[in-house]
Structure formats: C-alpha cells, structure tokens
Amino acid sequence: MNEKNNENNTILMNENISLKKEISQLQQDIIQSNSKKEDEIKKIEKESQQELLKLRTDIEIMKKDFIEKEKLYNQFIKLLQEKNDQLSNKEERKDNDNISSSNVKHSSAFSFDLFCSSSKLLKTFHGHTSIVYSIDYSTFDDGQYLCSGSNDYTVRIWDAETNKQIQLFKGHANP
Known part of the structure; x- marks a missing residue:
C-alpha cells in the first residue's frame, strides 16, 4: 500500500x-x-x-x-x-x-440687332426680372466681374467666369 x-x-x-x-x-x-x-x-x-x-x-x-x-x-x-x-x-x-x-433731344442710334447678328453668345446670366440697361466689365484681384443695372431697380455683380451672382443692390432710383 x-x-x-x-x-x-x-x-x-x-x-x-x-x-x-x-x-x-x-x-x-x-x-x-x-x-x-x-x-x-x-x-x-x-x-x-x-x-x-x-x-x-x-x-x-x-x-x-x-x-x-x-x-x-x-x-x-x-x-x-x-x-x-x-x-x-x-x-x-x-x-x-x-x-x-x-428741350432739344439728342439720341444716338445703336443697332442691337446688327450687333447680335455679328456676335456669338458665350454666356447667359440669369437674375434680372426686367430689361437690363447697363453693363460694365471690370477685373479685380485676378477675377473678372460684370456689373448690370436693370429696370427691375437692381444692380447685380456677377463673377464672369462662373456666371454666378455675387452681390445684389436693390432699389436704385433710375433704371
């Protein structure tokens, strides 16, 4: 054991x-x-x-x-x-x-139809709701801008390269 x-x-x-x-x-x-x-x-x-x-x-x-x-x-x-x-x-x-x-009125004639027929449409900017009476082009800090004034009592600033509105001023007195 x-x-x-x-x-x-x-x-x-x-x-x-x-x-x-x-x-x-x-x-x-x-x-x-x-x-x-x-x-x-x-x-x-x-x-x-x-x-x-x-x-x-x-x-x-x-x-x-x-x-x-x-x-x-x-x-x-x-x-x-x-x-x-x-x-x-x-x-x-x-x-x-x-x-x-x-009271003598002076006017200058500009044939927009003639201008349109001899030009090619490159870009269209959408925003104004009435006739555009004024357009200005300017460059600033390597950018290209358009300024447009319309009978809709607005002035709009556009980036010419992107077609985008970047500023809107409302209520100007004379279209």
Missing part, C-alpha cells in the same frame, strides 16, 4: 508540475497579449494625435484663407460702392445738365 501511495504521490506531483508549467505559459501569453494591446493603443493614440494636429493646421490655414478672401470681398464691395456713388453723382449732374439745357 505504501508503494501505491508513493506511486499516487508521484503521479500527483507530476500532474502538479505539469499544471504549474501550463499556468506559467498562460501567464506569459497574457503578458504578451497585454503588451501587444498596449503597443496597439499607443500606436492608435499617436496616429490620432498626428491626424488631430493635421486637422488643426488645416483649420488654421482655412481661417487665414477665409480672412484673406473676406478682406478682398470687402475691398471689392467698397470699390463697387464708390463706383456706384460716382455713377450716381455723374447721373445727377447729367440730369441737372439736361434740365438746364434746351
């Missing part, structure tokens, strides 16, 4: 040693897995920080670009308002001259 007990003890000891080895291996696997997870987390955090920094830089560039374009836009609006004031003053002087001059 003693021999049997010794044999059982040996089996149990071998089994115990085997279990301890298995536990040790599992602990090493857990440590290695945790290390890989930590490395992956650090990698993701680093990539996220780099992306965030890039986005912040892009936002700052966009802010500067927006401020620059806003300044140009304000300069353009100021220029247009000054030109509108000059035109209004010129029209007032012209009206005053017409009132003080004789």
Whole structure:
C-alpha cells in the first residue's frame, strides 16, 4: 500500500508540475497579449494625435484663407460702392445738365440687332426680372466681374467666369 501511495504521490506531483508549467505559459501569453494591446493603443493614440494636429493646421490655414478672401470681398464691395456713388453723382449732374439745357433731344442710334447678328453668345446670366440697361466689365484681384443695372431697380455683380451672382443692390432710383 505504501508503494501505491508513493506511486499516487508521484503521479500527483507530476500532474502538479505539469499544471504549474501550463499556468506559467498562460501567464506569459497574457503578458504578451497585454503588451501587444498596449503597443496597439499607443500606436492608435499617436496616429490620432498626428491626424488631430493635421486637422488643426488645416483649420488654421482655412481661417487665414477665409480672412484673406473676406478682406478682398470687402475691398471689392467698397470699390463697387464708390463706383456706384460716382455713377450716381455723374447721373445727377447729367440730369441737372439736361434740365438746364434746351428741350432739344439728342439720341444716338445703336443697332442691337446688327450687333447680335455679328456676335456669338458665350454666356447667359440669369437674375434680372426686367430689361437690363447697363453693363460694365471690370477685373479685380485676378477675377473678372460684370456689373448690370436693370429696370427691375437692381444692380447685380456677377463673377464672369462662373456666371454666378455675387452681390445684389436693390432699389436704385433710375433704371
């Protein structure tokens, strides 16, 4: 019986040693897995920080670009308002001259039909609801612009390259 007990003890000891080895291996696997997870987390955090920094830089560039374009836009609006004031003053002087001059009417003939038949339509701008009496073309900061005045009591500023209206002035006195 003693021999049997010794044999059982040996089996149990071998089994115990085997279990301890298995536990040790599992602990090493857990440590290695945790290390890989930590490395992956650090990698993701680093990539996220780099992306965030890039986005912040892009936002700052966009802010500067927006401020620059806003300044140009304000300069353009100021220029247009000054030109509108000059035109209004010129029209007032012209009206005053017409009132003080004789009742003789002067007119110049311009054949729009002849002009249309010899020209090719390149672009159409949509927006006015009545006859357009005045068109002016100007370049400003590498842009091409049209200014149109209509019997609908509006003056419109157009981007000549995109055909888009960029400004609308309502309520002018004389079409």
